[in-house]
Amino acid sequence: MHEQLINPTINKFKTEFKSEPEHIFLSPGRINIIGEHVDYSDGFVLPAAIDKYICFAVRKAPQTNLCTIVAKDLGEDYTFDVTMEIKPVQQMWMNYILGVFSQLQKPENKFCGMEIVFSSTIPMGAGLSSSAALECGFAYILNELFDLQISKKDIAVIGQKSEHSFVGVQCGIMDQFASVFGKEDKVIMLDCNSLEHQYFDADLKGYSLLLFDSCVKHTHLTSGYNERRKDVENGKKVLWKNFPETEKFRDFTLAMLDMVKEEMGSISYKRCLYLLKEIYRVEMAAKAISEGDIEYLGTLLTETHAGLSTEFEVSCNELDFLVENALLQKGVLGARIMGGGFGGCSINLIQENKAEEVIRIISEKYLENFNIQMKVYHVKISDGIKEYTNEYII
Numbered sequence: 001m002h003e004q005l006i007n008p009t010i011n012k013f014k015t016e017f018k019s020e021p022e023h024i025f026l027s028p029g030r031i032n033i034i035g036e037h038v039d040y041s042d043g044f045v046l047p048a049a050i051d052k053y054i055c056f057a058v059r060k061a062p063q064t065n066l067c068t069i070v071a072k073d074l075g076e077d078y079t080f081d082v083t084m085e086i087k088p089v090q091q092m093w094m095n096y097i098l099g100v101f102s103q104l105q106k107p108e109n110k111f112c113g114m115e116i117v118f119s120s121t122i123p124m125g126a127g128l129s130s131s132a133a134l135e136c137g138f139a140y141i142l143n144e145l146f147d148l149q150i151s152k153k154d155i156a157v158i159g160q161k162s163e164h165s166f167v168g169v170q171c172g173i174m175d176q177f178a179s180v181f182g183k184e185d186k187v188i189m190l191d192c193n194s195l196e197h198q199y200f201d202a203d204l205k206g207y208s209l210l211l212f213d214s215c216v217k218h219t220h221l222t223s224g225y226n227e228r229r230k231d232v233e234n235g236k237k238v239l240w241k242n243f244p245e246t247e248k249f250r251d252f253t254l255a256m257l258d259m260v261k262e263e264m265g266s267i268s269y270k271r272c273l274y275l276l277k278e279i280y281r282v283e284m285a286a287k288a289i290s291e292g293d294i295e296y297l298g299t300l301l302t303e304t305h306a307g308l309s310t311e312f313e314v315s316c317n318e319l320d321f322l323v324e325n326a327l328l329q330k331g332v333l334g335a336r337i338m339g340g341g342f343g344g345c346s347i348n349l350i351q352e353n354k355a356e357e358v359i360r361i362i363s364e365k366y367l368e369n370f371n372i373q374m375k376v377y378h379v380k381i382s383d384g385i386k387e388y389t390n391e392y393i394i
């Protein structure tokens with residue numbers, strides 16, 4: 001990590017600002033074992049932070065009101081005045097940051113200038129939540145540098161709101177929560193309604209979770225993510241109109257859903273059907289992990305893929321191909337598209353000693369069919385955002 005990420009970020013800081021950074025922060029991406037699209041529907045999710053990070057090298061610049069942010073990997077930078085009104089800008093990456101700053105720009109928070117360089121090992125557009133790592137990383141930095149006393153939960157919520165208001169993606173809370181609350185070797189079982197959560201040991205008993213990147217890039221602003229959310233909101237309206245006593249979306253039953261099928265229309269019906277089944281699957285998956293029933297966990301992952309592909313309709317040919325072919329291989333217990341969909345990675349539950357063979361076969365087939373070289377990520381479940389305090393090795 002030093003060679004690849006931390007040292008180059010520090011070196012860039014030195015050349016840009018002719019000084020040493022005062023702090024280094026690491027903000028991780030995430031995987032999600034199961035529970036897709038249910039984070040905006042009172043569902044449960046099972047994500048975990050991973051050892052792919054955005055690294056921020058940071059220095060306060062008290063002599064000025066200017067905050068300069070250098071996006072090393074993009075070769076771009078942006079400067080804003082911390083005392084001026086903040087509005088969305090053309091550079092999309094900067095909106096994740098400005099959306100956070102605008103929420104914290106209050107009379108009681110006294111900011112000064114800052115110098116920041118960031119660089120990342122989280123592939124962009126691969127469904128590993130580089131955007132949540134950026135938003136929450138920046139909120140975390142402000143909290144530390146200016147002693148804002150924001151709770152970890154609020155850091156996640158501020159990150160999510162930044163996406164809603166400055167980026168235009170109506171995302172749920174899962175990605176931000178995982179980036180902030182991740183714990184080494186633990187999976188988070190998060191209730192997206194109350195934000196109560198518990199940690200599970202990520203012991204997969206000789207199996208591992210491998211990510212196959214389809215290299216089909218997507219962004220939730222244009223992918224159909226917001227549209228799916230609208231379909232779901234329409235469905236919810238009909239459900240609550242007919243069953244006003246129901247407290248949470250997850251309390252609706254499939255029988256109730258069937259009773260309002262006509263009124264809801266086929267699209268919203270399919271979306272809600274997927275969601276109610278997925279919420280149940282997550283509870284079953286948490287039970288399977290805690291009981292060590294890895295085979296059943298695999299079955300649930302594969303069922304999720306079928307739901308995402310046919311009911312929620314967020315897959316694509318490339319991902320269906322990766323999943324279907326992975327499932328044909330010995331040692332693969334389950335596979336599915338991971339994250340919001342429309343591209344990005346599949347997550348595969350594979351027997352550790354069969355992994356190399358599966359990778360070889362799937363890579364070859366994928367290249368042959370789509371002329372795309374699939375990428376493979378072996379990820380380790382890791383801690384959430386933190387300041388990196390080891391002595392910097394340059």
Ligand code: GAF
Nearest residue numbers: 036037171172173174339340
């Ligand atoms: C994206 C969103 F940002 C999350 O909130 C979540 O809805 C996910 O897609 C699908 O589970 O990553």
